Every structure is written in structure tokens, then in C-alpha cells.
Amino acid sequence: xxxxxxxxxxxxxxxxxxxxxxxxxxxxxxxxxxxxxxxxxxxxxxxxxxxxxxxxxxxxxxxxxxxxxxxxxxxxxxxxxxxxxxxxxxxxxxxxxxxxxxxxxx
Amino acid sequence: xxxxxxxxxxxxxxxxxxxxxxxxxxxxxxxxxxxxxxxxxxxxxxxxxxxxxxxxxxxxxxxxxxxxxxxxxxxxxxxxxxxxxxxxxxxxxxxxxxxxxxxxxxxxxxxxxxxxxxxxxxxxxxxxxxxxxxxxxxxxxxxxxxxxxxxxxxxxxxxxxxxxxxxxxxxxxxxxxxxxxxxxxxxxxxxxxxxxxxxxxxxxxxxxxxxxxxxxxxx
Numbered sequence: 001x002x003x004x005x006x007x008x009x010x011x012x013x014x015x016x017x018x019x020x021x022x023x024x025x026x027x028x029x030x031x032x033x034x035x036x037x038x039x040x041x042x043x044x045x046x047x048x049x050x051x052x053x054x055x056x057x058x059x060x061x062x063x064x065x066x067x068x069x070x071x072x073x074x075x076x077x078x079x080x081x082x083x084x085x086x087x088x089x090x091x092x093x094x095x096x097x098x099x100x101x102x103x104x105x106x
Numbered sequence: 107x108x109x110x111x112x113x114x115x116x117x118x119x120x121x122x123x124x125x126x127x128x129x130x131x132x133x134x135x136x137x138x139x140x141x142x143x144x145x146x147x148x149x150x151x152x153x154x155x156x157x158x159x160x161x162x163x164x165x166x167x168x169x170x171x172x173x174x175x176x177x178x179x180x181x182x183x184x185x186x187x188x189x190x191x192x193x194x195x196x197x198x199x200x201x202x203x204x205x206x207x208x209x210x211x212x213x214x215x216x217x218x219x220x221x222x223x224x225x226x227x228x229x230x231x232x233x234x235x236x237x238x239x240x241x242x243x244x245x246x247x248x249x250x251x252x253x254x255x256x257x258x259x260x261x262x263x264x265x266x267x268x269x270x271x272x273x274x275x276x277x278x279x280x281x282x283x284x285x286x287x288x289x290x291x292x293x294x295x296x297x298x299x300x301x302x303x304x305x306x307x308x309x310x311x312x313x314x315x316x317x318x319x320x321x322x323x324x325x
Contacts, residue, residue: 016234019311020303020304020305020314023270098311098313
């Protein structure tokens with residue numbers, strides 16, 4: 001049974017990425033990655049995002065999902081719980097919803 | 107004031123992702139009849155968004171026969187917004203279902219973040235912008251043609267959600283595209299909005315800042 005890692009990233013997105021965009025410099029994600037080690041999980045997520053022209057510029061956090069309850073307002077925005085449920089069901093990476101820098105400014 | 111509306115290119119049916127069909131220039135309007143349309147066929151759409159539902163098949167003779175009732179709105183699937191015939195058939199399904207006129211449904215049209223399916227193939231940003239401009243132009247033309255089919259003789263508003271500085275199609279290019287498709291004027295609502303929006307494949311989404319642009323078709 002792999003660990004389900006919850007990884008927070010700050011990414012830069014090329015216009016040709018399929019991610020819907022608003023001209024922000026950065027987008028923030030909280031993704032779920034099933035993998036044995038944290039390093040492997042980060043590498044797998046980075047590669048998955050790169051495929052769609054999203055470059056990880058910073059990993060701000062990477063923790064075992066069991067280390068806390070993912071029910072904050074932020075988690076609602078990132079859809080953390082939905083991602084966790086899906087990932088446990090399918091065994092796949094679940095990227096969650098990215099939050100644009102501009103949308104954080106209100 | 108029309109109580110009806112039509113959306114194009116819907117993705118997920120989740121409340122946060124559905125296209126807001128209640129905003130109008132500088133205000134809001136209540137809706138009683140909203141026709142929502144998705145580019146994907148029903149089976150593709152269900153696979154992407156993992157929705158279980160039983161479709162109903164309208165008794166009308168149309169080439170698009172996939173429709174479903176989702177949270178009290180009628181949804182029609184397999185609707186390519188650049189194809190006037192698809193728009194006409196979807197409107198026919200809605201007018202039969204809601205028992206209203208085509209005018210009621212077509213008066214207010216909503217589109218959120220329309221993007222060419224082919225985008226990731228191209229490195230050239232100017233080319234991506236050109237493809238998206240083309241998509242908005244041909245969608246506007248198709249809407250115009252569908253309105254003519256129904257003999258619409260009053261103004262139609264097409265509401266487009268897209269960030270002014272969206273690199274895939276910036277405000278200026280978007281307005282040009284809508285006008286070249288036949289809009290007599292395009293105005294950007296001064297309010298800023300924040301919505302969630304998904305990609306065409308249904309496997310990525312983002313919460314983004316956006317603007318609303320209202321294109322007017324005159325008949």
C-alpha cells in the first residue's frame with residue numbers, strides 16, 4: 001500500500017497548457033500522489049505537470065495525508081478531499097484544482 | 107427581460123464549474139429556463155466527469171438526440187457551438203421541454219473560456235490566439251445564423267467569460283473576434299469575477315480571475 005502524499009506546489013504555466021488561465025504569473029496546487037517515498041512522489045508529480053507545460057518552481061509542502069485532516073477553506077478550494085477519495089479509488093495522481101495568484105487577491 | 111438562457115461548451119456539472127447564466131452587464135437576472143450544452147457526447151462527458159444519470163431521449167427528430175435533465179436544467183450533448191444546426195437542434199429540444207419560445211432561450215447566451223482542442227500542439231502563442239479567435243468568430247456566426255433560422259428580430263446578448271489578460275486570447279483579440287463574427291458592439295463589465303474552470307479533457311481545473319464581455323447581435 002503506497003502512501004498518499006499531499007504535495008503543495010507553486011507552478012508556472014505556459015499559455016499552451018490546457019489549464020484555464022487568467023494571466024497570473026503563478027498558480028498554486030495541492031495534489032495527491034500515491035507513491036512509496038516522498039522523493040518519488042514529488043518527481044512523479046513534477047513529471048505529470050510538465051507533460052501539460054506546467055513547471056513546478058517550488059514544492060512548499062509534502063506530507064503523508066494521515067498527518068492531518070484536510071478540511072480547511074483552502075482544502076475546499078483545492079478540492080483536497082475529492083482528490084484523496086479519487087486517488088484512493090484509482091491509484092492515480094489527482095492534481096486537484098489550481099488556484100491562480102490573481103484569484104487570491106480577491 | 108428574458109427569463110431564459112443558453113450556455114455553450116459546458117464541462118463539469120458541479121455547481122462551482124457550471125457556467126453562470128445569471129450575470130448580465132452591470133447586474134444579474136433570474137433564470138427560469140436554462141439550456142446547457144456540452145461539446146462532448148453524453149458517453150464521453152459521463153466518462154470525463156464520472157456522472158451517473160439516465161439520459162432521456164427527446165421525441166423530436168434531431169441528429170442530436172442526447173439530452174439529460176441535470177439539477178433541473180436541460181442539458182444537450184454533442185453540441186459544437188460553431189455549427190448552427192447543432193444550436194438549432196439544441197434550442198428545439200429546450201423549447202419543447204420548457205414550453206417556451208426560441209427567443210426566450212436565445213436572448214442570453216453564455217460561454218466560459220472557449221479553447222481550441224488543439225492548443226497543446228502549438229508552440230507559437232500568436233497561432234494559439236489566432237485559433238481561439240477563429241473559434242469565437244465562428245461561434246458568433248453560428249449563433250447569428252441560428253437566430254435567423256428562428257426569425258429572431260430583437261437584440262441578442264452573448265456573454266463571454268475570459269480574463270482580460272488571458273494569454274490564450276486577450277481582451278482586444280476577443281473583442282475583435284466577436285465583432286468579426288457579427289457582433290455590433292462588445293462591452294466589458296467593470297466587475298471582476300472569480301470562477302472555477304476546467305480544461306477540455308476534464309482532467310485539470312483552476313480557480314481564476316475573469317472578466318465578462320457582452321457582445322450584442324442586432325437583427
